[in-house]
């Protein structure tokens with residue numbers, strides 16, 4: 548049984564049957580899954596969800612599948628951490644970190660969207676799946692496809708971090724590196740989806756894929772004790788996650804599972820790739836595509852497919868946006884590690900750095916609930932952190948040598964090695 552109603556154009560409302568489709572025939576608007584919320588009343592309850600599996604599939608009634616879940620049976624239900632140490636550092640009262648750096652099995656939020664997309668690919672009868680990726684999506688598609696017995700093609704820009712490349716290759720996908728940036732990869736993948744009868748998860752399965760991102764928002768609401776944070780800061784790449792977190796919040800409100808506290812969503816981007824935040828700051832509805840230049844490669848998308856809806860939802864919610872420089876991103880990665888013991892990749896550093904700016908500027912009040920969405924794991928991108936720390940000493944296995952080191956570092960505050968001195 549499913550509560551799925553149809554695919555519906557976000558622009559003109561035309562309805563389509565559930566099929567692999569990305570856009571409306573009338574106006575090329577994107578199509579989105581529509582549900583019968585009336586039919587859910589009394590059936591989709593806090594209790595029905597709480598009695599579900601400890602995975603994102605506890606929200607299956609709000610996801611676009613017909614049969615049993617078949618992929619990502621252990622994905623989702625990542626920790627929501629009350630980040631008191633970080634809160635103190637930032638001077639705010641109530642701060643949470645939603646930690647998808649611990650998502651299973653590939654340590655990013657992408658395991659959510661892929662779980663739904665590949666379950667749908669199996670329902671549609673595809674034998675080959677693929678994606679255009681900035682790294683984490685390739686990693687997740689390769690892993691889930693291997694477990695599901697599907698053939699996979701993953702297409703990535705040629706210059707990604709080794710952790711993501713090798714991390715993907717181990718699962719045995721066909722990987723193709725494209726000379727160009729993500730937007731070039733994506734354009735090629737649209738042509739591939741047209742020509743070959745494959746399920747390209749973020750192209751012809753996009754309406755189903757994107758629905759998986761809602762589970763990040765559902766979990767925040769449930770884990771907060773069926774309550775929404777007043778302010779949620781979300782990183783933006785192609786623009787899937789932010790509108791879907793907002794949609795998840797609205798669905799929880801519609802179903803009466805949480806009170807409507809008029810939740811606000813905020814967009815976080817790197818300064819070297821901030822088309823959406825630029826539009827928000829200028830008060831424009833349409834963004835201008837950019838050529839990305841940032842260490843936050845997983846969110847380096849200069850022409851985001853759903854950027855328009857990010858701007859729209861941020862504005863409608865009363866939120867705002869911020870962008871962070873590479874230096875601020877690295878500092879925020881270290882701050883999160885030092886205060887909460889979480890190692891995130893530059894995308895997560897971006898989100899925290901932007902949250903800090905929004906707090907500093909007064910856009911986010913210090914005495915209201917704040918949630919920062921951490922979407923990826925730092926162990927996949929260790930190379931960006933390599934110059935950030937002093938060399939560790941190498942000694943003979945003699946206590947006297949160790950004693951010397953203890954004396955030397957006695958003045959250094961705890962919390963890790965200091966930065967290396969600038970001069971040699």
Ligand SMILES: *Cc1c(COP(=O)(O)O)cnc(C)c1O
Nearest residue numbers: 683784785786787788894922923
């Ligand atoms: C893909 C990704 C995002 C957000 O991407 P959207 O396309 O905007 O949903 C954020 N962080 C990480 C680490 C990602 O891999």
Ligand SMILES: [Zn+2]
Nearest residue numbers: 556559571574
């Ligand atoms: Zn339309």
